[in-house]
Amino acid sequence: MSERDFVSAAEVAKRAGVSRSAVSRAFTPGASVSESTRQRVLQAAEELGYQVNHLARGLMRNESGIVCLVVSEVATPYRSALLRELTQQLQIAGKVAMLVNTDRSDGSVDRALQQAIRYRADGSIILSGLPDKSITQLCLRNGQRLVLINRDDDQPGPLRINLNDDEAAGRVVTAFVRAGCTKLAFANSEAGTPSLMAREAGFIAAAKAHGLDVIVERYGWTGYEAGRVVAQRLLTRSERPDAVFCATDLMACGFMDEARHQFSLSIPDQLCVVGFDDIEQASWASYNLTTFAQPVAAIARSAVSWLTGDPSSSGLDGQSVKLHAELVWRGSVRGG
Amino acid sequence: MSERDFVSAAEVAKRAGVSRSAVSRAFTPGASVSESTRQRVLQAAEELGYQVNHLARGLMRNESGIVCLVVSEVATPYRSALLRELTQQLQIAGKVAMLVNTDRSDGSVDRALQQAIRYRADGSIILSGLPDKSITQLCLRNGQRLVLINRDDDQPGPLRINLNDDEAAGRVVTAFVRAGCTKLAFANSEAGTPSLMAREAGFIAAAKAHGLDVIVERYGWTGYEAGRVVAQRLLTRSERPDAVFCATDLMACGFMDEARHQFSLSIPDQLCVVGFDDIEQASWASYNLTTFAQPVAAIARSAVSWLTGDPSSSGLDGQSVKLHAELVWRGSVRGG
DNA sequence: GCAGCATTTGCACACGCTTGCAAAAGCGCT
DNA sequence: AGCGCTTTTGCAAGCGTGTGCAAATGCTGC
Structure with missing residues (x-):
């Protein structure tokens, strides 16, 4: 019972009365087989429960059909949404997703990519962290395609997918100004990833263009708790902000909860809030958060289509895709 | 550049001045190699960037190290938390997770399991849906191990992991009664999975034991929106419930939001709410939901340890594990 | 019936690895 | 040195598939 005994192409061949190559060809789209033998093979395969x-x-084709997804904090709303989109697109493209968790430790992403190489993955998509240069080289040298999402690394080779973070951040300032806010704050985390820093920089720059200063507070790792702590710090200042741009929806949720339940502030009357990601909770009635929608579907599509694309047509090298984050107006800013 | 050209064991062997078998053994824990040659091989492998x-x-060992996770709605908080736990445990056990999305269509799970077989996965863990009997047979016949989480199927072979749903539901009734509630309601979805139905049945039975009736309302698929709709229906009844047990935390969140923002009810003063799953949002200040914690870590551990366990010791057949859902007291029920 | 051609089929090798088996090497002892 | 024993090593046979190549088959038009 415990012995693993799969049925092989040879057995199917015998049952169908054809050669083993025939059954191989019957399962290879576009191979040279007559329709009659193909049917006979398929029938025999069905009866025996054969699976290629x-x-x-x-091993033969030197491409496994596996695509490796490297991600930390899978259980986070934005990450899991992106994950859903990616796996779906991959399945449609006839690939299969291999999921590798990473933590914050240094070699974590590298180990994940080693796994990918060992399974001869056709490519890897990195949602968190950055690979070491040496391992990136190793991947590329082996014909592994690499996609970096929201991690701006400048080495050539991988496809880099990013958003217009800074421009988006600029639009928040005009929204705040139009709402009559004057004391702007930015709630960031200490993670310091390029996209987070771009949002911060873009926000500050746009504020300066309006002649406004920005109070920046950073804490923790872009989660709900981090949002609460930052709120705690910002809202106890002598000069309390009346508008906050949070680097992340999760932080925005934490911020709003703290503002309401600990400081009894009313949103958006006393405080305007904008987030980023458009996670599901942003649309919940308790938050009703105006935020930027990450185009997860588009991200997934371009990642997958590049991975599965013809190498000659798309070129394996140093692409960079910039996608657009759309502002979703809800109720956390006055005068939407 | 596009050609995939991996370095093989033969090249490592040549560089290290040993036979191909030696390098194979150097990478096989417990194989018979002298320490000196092992080191030489490892060094050569390092220099060439060799990965087994x-x-x-x-193909040789007839076990791939892959475990297939079959799941629908990955982006849901409870699912993604379980997913995180599972992939972590699998990595610790030296396995790698393959993620397959399913939808509500019929053959969806079956196709996922076919993928698993094609990649000769060592086993599959099913978080959503149920496989057809025939494909289950096929898996087991091939020595594929199967784990079903929260899907009570009674065919022998797979490991079945379940919670004490009905007993847990009973404790909700005593909590409601102690809070002085008399008009009980159960908010369910139309999904009709065994665990959801067990919660409903357990709740009704325990209520009856207290001489109380339960109004049951079912709608949609256990999401936030479903919770709102059910709230809409329950709270417009002439005899408005003063206590609701929601089949799912997501539904509870929707329910609470609707109750507060559309019906201006105060929780827990006018309405007590209990959920199930203990998703992260349940602990957020806006909800502060008392609920049952799914022991995701324990679930993952027992699934993985059974999958990777010695077949002779654990026995491949018809195990059933029952785990305990712990009640987490928060603020959505009076008098915690 | 046969030449001319397109289509289909089978053979055999390759892919990169593991592992049983027997030969070789090391080692402690007389 | 020689024996018996354990450890290490290399050989070669697989694992289940894809695919180039040549042989075989089918088809068309005379």
């Missing part, structure tokens, strides 16, 4: 061994196929 | 080809290894 993708390990062996991958 | 797990496709070929899996």
Whole structure:
């Protein structure tokens, strides 16, 4: 019972009365087989419960059909939404997703990519962290395609997908100004990833263009708790902000909860809030948060289509895609 | 550049001045190699950037190290938390997770399991839906191990992990009664999965034991929106419930938001609410929901340890594990 | 019936690895 | 040195598949 005994193409061949190559071809789209034998093979396969061994196929073809997803904090709303989108797109493209968790430790992403190489993945998509240069080289040298999402690394080779973070941040300032806010604050985390810093920089720059200063507070790792702590700090200042741009929806949720339940502030009357990501909770009645929608579907589509694309047509090298984050107006800013 | 050209064990062998078998053994824990040659091989491998080809290894050993996770609605808080736990445990156990999305369509789970077989996965863990009997047979016949989480199927073979849903539901009734509630309601979805139905049945039974009736309302698929709709229906009844047990935290969040923002009810003063799952949002200040914590870590541990366990010791057959959902007291019920 | 051609089929090798088996090497002892 | 024993090593046979190549088959038009 415990012994693993899969049915092989040879057995199917015998049952169908054809050669083993025939059954191989019957399962290879576009191969040279007559319709009659193809049917006979398929029938025999069905009866025996045969399934092509993708390990062996991958060994021969030198491409496994596996795409490795490297991600930390999978359980976070934005990450899991992106993950859903990616796996769906991959399945549609006939690939299969391999999921590798990373933590904050240094070699974590590198180990994930090693796994990818060991399974001869056709490519890897990195949602968190950055790979070491050496391992990136190793991947590329092996014909592994790499996609970096929202991690701006400047080495050539990988496809880099990013958003217009700074421009988006600029639009927040005009929204705040139009709402009559004057004391702007930015709630960031200490993670310091390029996209977070771009939002901060863009916000500050646009504020300066309006002649406004920005109070910046950073704490923790872009989660709900971090938002509460930052709120705690910002709202106890002598000069209390009347508008906050949070680097992340999760932080915005924490911020709003703290503002309401600990400081009894009313949103948007006394405080305007804008977030980023448009996670599901942003649309919940308790938050009703105006925020920027990450185009997760578009991100996934371009990642997958580049991974599965023809190498000659798309070019394996140093692409950079910039996508647009759309502002979703809800009720956390006055006068939407 | 586009050609995939991995370095093979043969090249490592040549560089290290040993036979190909030696390098194979150097990478196989517990194989018979002298420490000196092992070091030489490892060094050569390092220099060449060699990574064992797990496709070929899996082909030989007839076990790939892949475990397939079959799940729908990955982006849901409870699902993604379970997913995080599972992938972590799998990585610790030296396995790697393959993620397959399913939708509500019928053959969806079956297709996922076919993928698993094609990649000769060592086992599959099913978080959503139920496989067809025939495909289950196929899996088991192939020595694929199967784990079903919260899906009570009674066919022998797979490991079935469940919670004490009905007993838990009973404790909700005593909590409501102690809070002085008399008009009980149960907010369910139309999904009709065994665990949801067990919660409903357990709740009704315990209420009856207290001489109380329960109004049941079912709508949609256990999400936030479903919770709002059910609230809409329940709270417009002539005899408005003063206590609601929601089949799911997500539904509870929707329910609470609707109750507060559309019906201006105060929780827990006018309405007590209990949920199930203990998703992260349940602990957010806006909800502060008393609910049952799914022991996701324990679930993942038992699933993985059974999958990776010695077949002779654990026995491949018909295990059933029942785990305990712990009540987490927060502020959505009076008198916690 | 046969030449000429397109289509289909089978053979055999390759892919990169593991592992049983027997030969070789090391080692402690007389 | 020689024996018996354990450890290490290399050989070669697989694992299940894809695919180039040549042989075989089918088809068309005379």
